[in-house]
Amino acid sequence: MIEMEGKKTAFIFAAIFLAGMALLYSLGGAQAQGEKLVLYNSFGYYEQDVKLLGNSASYGFELPYGVERDSVKLRVVNGYVVSQYIQEANYTGQEQLLASYVGKEVSVYDSNGKEIKGRLLKYDGRAYVQTSEGLFVITPSYSMLPGFSGNLSDTNASVVFVTTSGDNSAAQEAKLSYLLDSISWNPDYTLYLNGNGGTLSLAGAVSNNAKDYDNVSLSLFYGQVRRNSYGTYYYSDYKYATGAAMDASERSAAPSYTPQGVFEYYKFDLGNVALRKGDSQFTLFEKKAASIRKTYEMSVGSYGSEDYSALAIKLAINNSKGNGLGVALPSGNVRVMDENGFVGEDSVAETPENEEVKLYIGDAFDVVGLSRLMNQSTQEIISCDPRVMAAKNAPLCVNERGSIYANTYTYEAKVKNKKNADADVVLSYTPYGDWVMVEESMPGEKVSQNLVKWKFTLPANSEKTLTFVVRMKSGTPYAYYSSEPEPYGISDAGYSP
Numbered sequence: 001m002i003e004m005e006g007k008k009t010a011f012i013f014a015a016i017f018l019a020g021m022a023l024l025y026s027l028g029g030a031q032a033q034g035e036k037l038v039l040y041n042s043f044g045y046y047e048q049d050v051k052l053l054g055n056s057a058s059y060g061f062e063l064p065y066g067v068e069r070d071s072v073k074l075r076v077v078n079g080y081v082v083s084q085y086i087q088e089a090n091y092t093g094q095e096q097l098l099a100s101y102v103g104k105e106v107s108v109y110d111s112n113g114k115e116i117k118g119r120l121l122k123y124d125g126r127a128y129v130q131t132s133e134g135l136f137v138i139t140p141s142y143s144m145l146p147g148f149s150g151n152l153s154d155t156n157a158s159v160v161f162v163t164t165s166g167d168n169s170a171a172q173e174a175k176l177s178y179l180l181d182s183i184s185w186n187p188d189y190t191l192y193l194n195g196n197g198g199t200l201s202l203a204g205a206v207s208n209n210a211k212d213y214d215n216v217s218l219s220l221f222y223g224q225v226r227r228n229s230y231g232t233y234y235y236s237d238y239k240y241a242t243g244a245a246m247d248a249s250e251r252s253a254a255p256s257y258t259p260q261g262v263f264e265y266y267k268f269d270l271g272n273v274a275l276r277k278g279d280s281q282f283t284l285f286e287k288k289a290a291s292i293r294k295t296y297e298m299s300v301g302s303y304g305s306e307d308y309s310a311l312a313i314k315l316a317i318n319n320s321k322g323n324g325l326g327v328a329l330p331s332g333n334v335r336v337m338d339e340n341g342f343v344g345e346d347s348v349a350e351t352p353e354n355e356e357v358k359l360y361i362g363d364a365f366d367v368v369g370l371s372r373l374m375n376q377s378t379q380e381i382i383s384c385d386p387r388v389m390a391a392k393n394a395p396l397c398v399n400e401r402g403s404i405y406a407n408t409y410t411y412e413a414k415v416k417n418k419k420n421a422d423a424d425v426v427l428s429y430t431p432y433g434d435w436v437m438v439e440e441s442m443p444g445e446k447v448s449q450n451l452v453k454w455k456f457t458l459p460a461n462s463e464k465t466l467t468f469v470v471r472m473k474s475g476t477p478y479a480y481y482s483s484e485p486e487p488y489g490i491s492d493a494g495y496s497p
Helices: 007-028 094-099 391-396
Strands: 030-039 044-052 058-062 073-076 079-087 105-109 115-123 127-131 134-138 142-144 158-165 172-180 183-194 197-208 213-222 260-262 265-275 278-289 293-299 309-318 332-338 341-348 356-383 403-417 423-429 435-440 445-448 451-458 462-475
Touching (some): 213 278, 265 278, 423 462, 451 462
Parallel strands (some): 030 213, 183 332, 293 423
Antiparallel strands (some): 293 309, 332 341, 356 403, 423 451
C-alpha cells in the first residue's frame, strides 16, 4: 500500500533534480527545433530536431507521459551517445502512479483484500493484470508497486544523455525520438446518403494522454504495421454529434488531405497543428460518391421456417476516381446518415483504390423472406463409368472410375417486397465439397466453389420464389475387389456403405 511518507524528501529531490537540469542546460544546453508526431492506431512516434550547444557532453530532455523507456534515442550527426539515464516520472496520487507501472509487475488488492499479482497491461480506473491464471480486471482498493522510491512530486520523467563528438566546441545537430503508448488515432467515417449517391466524410479521432503540443507537425498513419509489444493500448472515447446531412449551399468547403504512400502503408500529413491533451477531431476529407448500391440480402439454407424474416441491408461503394473517391481508405467505423438522421453503422476494412467499400447497416422492415429445404435424397449411387455416366454428374466424378454416393437437395426461397419502390435482392447459397446444380428456376452466378448468388430486382409490392436442386458427392461405396478389378464400376462381389 502506498504511503504518503517521504513527501518532504520528494520535494527536496525534485528541487535538486530541477536545479541539476537547469545547470545542464546552462553549461551545454539543447536548443529545441521542429517537432514531428506520427500517430498509429494504438501508439505514436515522436521526433524532434535539436541543436546541442556549448562544449558540455551532457544534455537533458523532459519526456511526456506514456513514453516507452527503451525507445528513447538521441542520434548525433557528428558523434554518438556514450550513455543515457532516464529519471522516472513521479506522480501526485495513487491513480497516476499506478498508471505509470503499465508493463511492470504489480500487486493489486480488491475490496476484500484479495491479492492479484502479475503484469499490469492497462489502467483506466480499472487494473488489467495478466497472471499465470489469466487476465484479471478489477477496481483496486490499494496496490503494492515494487521498486517505488516514495517520491510523489508532479515532475515529468526526464532523460539525460552523455555524448561525444569530433569537436565539442561547435554546435551539433541531433535528433531525439521515442514511441508513446499514451497517444493514438482512429479513423471515423460518416456517410451521408442522398438519393442514389452520398458524401463520405472521414475524420481523425486523436486520443492524447501525453502532453500539450503547441506547434507539432502531425501525421496520421494507417496500414498493418507489425509491432512487438506487451499490449498497452489506449482507445479514444470521443463521441461525435449526429444529425441530418446539410446541403452544400449551407456549409463551407471541408478540408481535404490526400493520403501519401510511405513504405507499404499510407499517412495523412496535416502540417503544423496545436494538439492538446484529451480527445480531438481533425476533418481529413469529404468526398461525394456518385453511386452507392443498396441491396437486400438473404442466405438460403436448410434450417428455415414458415416465418418470414427481414433481409439484410447492404451498401456498396466503388472506391474509384470515376465514382468520386479513388483514395486508399483506412479501416474504421462508419456511421450512416440520411435526411432523417442516423440509419445504421458498420466498420469498413482497409480498402485500396478501385476496390469496393461494403457495409451492412441493418435489416429491412418491408423486404422479408424465408428459405427452406423442400426435399432431400441421400446415399444415391451414381455411376462414374464414362460409358453410362450422365453428363450433369461429370463434376462429381472427377478422379473417380467406379461409383459414388450422392445427396440431392431441393431448396425454395421466397422474398416479399412490401415497399412502394423496387428492391435489388441478392440470395446466396454456400455448398460444400463436390457439387453440381441440377435445376434452378432463375439463372445464378457461381462466385466460387463455396458460393452461389442469385441477383434480381423485385418490383414494388410484389414477391418472387426461387427454387433450385443441388447434388453433392457424399462418399464412395466400399468395394471388395477381386485380384483383377473391373475397368469401371465395382466388382460382382458387391459393396457395403
